Amino acid sequence: MEMSSAQPVSASPLTAFRILQSRDPETAKRAIAVRVNGELRDTTCEVSESDTVEPVLPEDPEALEIYRHSTAHLLAAAVLDLFPDTKLGAGPALKDDPKGGFYYDFLQEKPFTPDDLVRIEKRMREIAKRNTPFRRVEMPREEALQKFSADELKCYFIGEKGGENPSFYTLGDQFIDFCRGPHVPSAGRIKAFKLLSVAGAYWLGNENNPQMQRIYGTSFFTQEALDEWLQQREEAAKRDHRRLGKELDLFSFTDEVGSGLALFHPKGALILHLLQEFLYEALLANDYNLVRTPHVASSRLWETSGHTAKYRGDMYPAMQFEDEPVEYQLKPMNCPFHIQIYKSQPRSYRDLPIRYAEMGTVYRYERSGVQHGLLRVRGFTQDDAHLFCTPETLEAEILGCLAFAQKVYATFGFDYKIELSVRDAQDHAKYLGDDEVWTLAEAALTKALDKLALPYVRVEGEAAFYGPKIDIKVIDAIRRTWQLATIQVDFNLPQRFGLEYIGADNRPHPPIMVHRAILGSLERFFGLLIEHFGGKFPVWIAPVQAAILPIADRLNDHAANVARRLRMAGLRVEVDARSEKIGAKIRQAQLRKVPYMLVLGDREAETGDVAVRTRSDGDIGTLSIEAFIERVTEEVRQRAITP
Template sequence: MSISIEFPDGSKKQFDDGVSVLEIAKSISTSLGKKAIAGKFNGELVDLHRALKQDGKLQILTANDDDALIVLNDTAAFLLAATLKAAYPKMHFGEGHSTADGFFYDTDNEDGQVTVNDLADIKAQMQALVKANGEIKRVFVSKDELLKAFAGDPYKESLINAESGVQIPAYQLGDFVDFGYRALLDKAGEAKIFELLSVAGAYWQGKSSNPMLQRIYATAFYKQADLDADLKRRAEIKERDHRTLGRELDLFFVDPKVGAGLPYWMPNGSTIRRTIERYIIDRELAAGYEHVYTPILANLDLYKQSGHWDHYREDMFPPMDMGDGEMLELRPMNCPSHIQIYQHHIRSYRELPIRIAELGMMHRYEKSGALSGLQRVREMTLNDGHTFVTPDQIQDEFKNILQLMMNVYEDFDVTDYTFRLSYRDPKNTEKYFDDDEMWNKSQSMLKGAMDDLGLDYYEAEGEAAFYGPKLDVQTKTALGNDETLSTIQLDFMMPEKFHLVYTGEDGQEHRPVMIHRGVISTMERFIAYLTEIYKGAFPTWLAPTQVEIIPVNLDLHMDYAESLQKTLAAKGIRVKLDKRNEKMGYKIREAQTQKVPYTLVVGDQEKNDATVSVRAYGSDKPSTEDLNVFVDAIVSEVKNFSRTGK
């Protein structure tokens, strides 16, 4: 019997039934035989010794393939578990395997949990195991044997019992057996380049009602240089972190004396925020929105009617009991407020769509462990908007909003995002308004709109708002966490709850549909996000200080410096003059560390010629420019949102 194997280049070759991946690699070339790490057979990762018994497509993986990293990290996870099992006899094990970012293993130790302080020891023991270079064999073991190997370990027992089949594929190194891997390397010594990174809690099987295990995070590479580069990358993340930059650039702070999750905006951060707020209001006014102000407090009854009290209570601050029967509630969302605006007048179909927008301040009682700088706070101001439309306007309005979003992203140079259609969780419907027909209808409407526009998206169950499905725009933070930036939400429920109507062409009352949307998220989250993507070097139009003027000599050049400052300020440029009695180099350095877009040094030469010496942020080569040319250039740069090529 022979089987036919097809290679990535399309060529086919016959092999004996049961041939191993390694044998095939060797048959192609000696060097490939040496470099081969694993295979990908019909899309599935297989180890080198796997016997192939059917026709199929085979890719031989070498260290250069991304998938090879999965094999390596799985192997490292296996070796970590083997090390831990030997070092901590009373340790129990949850899941452990490679991730997009390395690998992890969940542990639970009766004699005290592992902590970061143990990592050095564990690493040394793991290195010893690697050095011994034992053979890692793929074996088939019965459930009973596995249960014996992990006797007394409730997590592994549960994982073993969840396996289908009698003989379970597993890997063995000496006495240690573990399962659940796709493919491993065949020698422990091949996983010698790794680093144990951190320890963190993780719920068993991701359920918060389950016990919490200790998760060891780590990463492995084939080359030391790759590991070094990755560790460097992880260190550099810190430099992007908006909390670090927020302190260095004096943007904001959070003080426990005042309250966790309640940020204070320093003048620099406030300038950025104000600039963005003015920008987005102008944009929305131009797009047909009407901007309003509504109270952040309301009678609790409002949120009972909206459904927030039933479905969103755990995220709300407790109501204030005014003592005379009145209960006031800090609003967690602005939609009920905008509904009041809608309802204040009789509405005609001629007015729709009605677009109500507000930079609406809201309060949500976020769990203490979820708070993080400006990214997750308890008081936030949302770039909120609610559009009230007739049912046949939904599609167009959806496109309008999407268009607005894209235009705004362009101005902020936001390019790295994905679309997520967020549906309700069909297995947990009590979290949501109960109306299957509405859900099915609105979910398919959203999907239809995205398909019509030909946009790529992925679907996620359980991510919807309690009142309706959403289109979310997902971005990543500096630390790599997923985060929602913009959102468009279809809502048939609230209009129902509040008995919203408009008079139709037929003179009858009709129910409008509400579209909730946030374009640039909350001011807090958006500015955190921008700080990270810009690494604190805000484009000129957003920079707190746009120009720093440094006179060469405080006595001789101050008059010119001051007139320069006046000229720029008169054009609306945020300019500072450094009058301190310090060396020029010192002031220049500070302007650079503060990431000021332009530093102007002026002395005799500039004063006599009506020029400025311009040093752009990040550049070490100043250039001399005519004063008027510089002023015009920066004014137009600010006006164009600092975009080049426009």
């Protein structure tokens, strides 16, 4: 960091803001936080002349999360102003969450009402108008525990996450809460926000703990961006996969089966089948080997893989039967099974790469507070694959995975953005393996992205516990992002399981393992597709491609014959033989979002043609049955994305 020799000496502490101001006053004014030697800090933090100080501006990747986290604290300050006896839980910003940009959990006996949200939002604006500063306070851990001894929620965070000198933030006279920061300099920087809803949430996600009230909200740097998001949210409500799933008879959940466990009805199961068929075709074309593995395994498998140590909170408890000494667990991942298949026989470098793929169903204990229809379930199927390769073939395999993902997403009309997820630089202890293998893995992923000239954002702390990864987030029809593909390079699990291949030097070497999913959870992808298409599935995956609508009962036999001909040609059709007027039948087919409607009257019965309507364009004229079959067959062949 360079400073002008003409800068006057001041007795006041040197802060990051002063450094920025000495370089460019306008940039200093816009900065919402800083990076000091790579670490996110407040603009008011003290620095030394040898520190590297860089601004975090509103357009930077980290900025919106900091801004929303600050808005969550503004919310909490307003709640404490209006309801002084309230206790505070967690208040994070949220990434790609369907419920908004942040939340805060509150412990209070009286339920918050919609009128309360209006009052709270008004008080937030009053605090923001006063431009109240965010102030960071640090104190020794024991002093903090004593100071907040009457607040068991704060004491939990201090004890579990505070370290030796936990930090707190204040905003006005009432609000103080444990937080690592950073925050925007003052509440006046928060210009556009909206409180959205109230929901129940158990403390720490544990059903045995007290139930808190969770207020959701969102915020943006400009009112225009907020208005655009609110309009998007209104459109998203129309596309909500839970509502459409029920209306289109695709899936359901029941208390009798259990929370987070989906039941797919015939039409929903058919769509899933067609998606898997599409993936299997692509897998075989790309020289993958299909495998199939059990739903449970010995707990020893998960101990060796590291899941027991690093992933226990998301796994179901172990089961033991009779006097058998081995415990079993539902699998949260497929990778250890594919490793066992690799180990089943000796391998040579000439055999590699080996690509194993499976539509493998896994089970994870998602807390009730985070479940959301098909988007967060407890049992789901992954389009999972594991590639075993040599150092010489690693780059080609990563490039192949990226090309595979691009082709699949183009089929559904998705744009996408890419993140390179790496270790938390401050906490290596939560990851497996030494620095050398992590550096090699990260370099391989970076090189592949650079070779394809794919733009990406580097994200600290989002790596898997066994390796860094490329995450691909698709952008849906209303510009929301969804995490789908992941490509993870893993040097650790092959070593933990003792995997080997015999190299060209006739010596054993550990293979490199690439974990790869393109759609991720099929259930989640199904929910995404419902919302992306608004329930109007393209013809190739529509459960019913055409509804046959006779105008009178006397034509029902003819309709059945037409249906038979279409089914023989491979089309999926249904006949509406109800004694209803044709207008009612057309409206019903529209509500069911069927791509094509074939109206049959006396003239069509005589000529053997069909009067064709589409769900988007209405009446498009009369076609022969052969011409209609050819039209739909070609759409299916091309996997056309039709409105």
